[in-house]
Amino acid sequence: RAPVIQLITKLDQEVEGGRGDEQYKVLLEKILLEHCRRHRYLAQSGEELALLLSSLLEKLLAYRTITHDESPEHRMSCTVNVLNFYKEKKREDIYIRYLYKLRDLHLDCENYTEAAYTLLLHAELLEWSDKPCAPHLIPRDGEHVWTQQELKERLFQEIICYLDKGKMWEKAIELGKQLAKMHEIHMFDFMELSELLKKQAKFYEQIMHAMRPQPEYFAVGYHGLGFPSFLRNKMFIYRGKEYEWLEDFSLKLLSQFPNAVRMTSTAPPGDDICNSPGQHIQCFTVKPVLTVPQRFKDKGVPEQILKCVTQHLKADLFPIQSKAGGAGGGVVLWTKC
Structure with a gap:
């Protein structure tokens, strides 16, 4: 356990200091896997460690690259x-x-x-x-x-x-x-x-x-292998700024990916799109699931207060269609475009 902790700490420090690249990541994983698979007792745990460190390196290298990106939203996601x-x-x-x-x-x-x-x-x-x-x-x-x-x-x-x-x-x-x-x-x-x-x-x-305008929420899907790993084939929920509507938000989003194709469907894309070498972006408005706090139920609370409480508490459940055709949710708001 202690050596693994030290390895993770050291990798983070070294990559932040400018060392390491994609070639190093591939080589490290290859060497670790080769040595561990030869060992009777290290085969399973060693393989898990190699894949863990490779996954961490991928994230850290992406983070180091994205720190120079002009888009603050990309830096946040990474x-x-x-x-x-x-x-x-x-x-x-x-x-x-x-x-x-x-x-x-x-x-x-x-x-x-x-x-x-x-x-x-x-x-x-x-x-x-x-x-x-x-x-x-x-x-x-x-x-x-x-x-x-x-x-x-x-x-x-x-x-x-x-x-x-x-x-x-x-x-x-x-x-x-x-x-x-x-x-x-x-x-x-x-x-x-x-x-x-x-x-x-x-x-x-x-x-x-x-005066507080009701916030607009946007679902954004980054589909295709052309996106960086921290966005690739993932769906995010963004909360718009005051008086920011879908068209303005979409234009700003697409300006960050000028070669991306904007999808018109809100349904989950098929494998042909997810595994394509290009970039396909979904962007559409979603409404959060708003619930009235228990203490306000059946109390004759004025409509203005109910509206304020339900619309301006942190929304974190959104009905998004999944590949199985159901509803998914539980998206925590981390970023805002």
């Missing part, structure tokens, strides 16, 4: 591809490092809501306790040794600030209530509690009076 690998392998130290890279990309594009939800993934790794933070849990800009509670509170404050800028006041209130409870019952910091309650009051006013 970053998500890498951090999901580290999340799956339970490498919290490297996972957190890529979370902050993703947060910074979102902030550069003023995607404040997405930046907030990205940072929330770090906060969810922490407890409301006085346990000291393990070094890998502390972001690189951490100034001193934090307790988990101190760091989690700092992250919540930053997340709430981003949610306010992104006009996602419902989620800001939800997180603010968690913080307020901690200050009232556990920390007994009534001055900070007072500030949190003032913010919540302001957010409630914004919900009732501020």
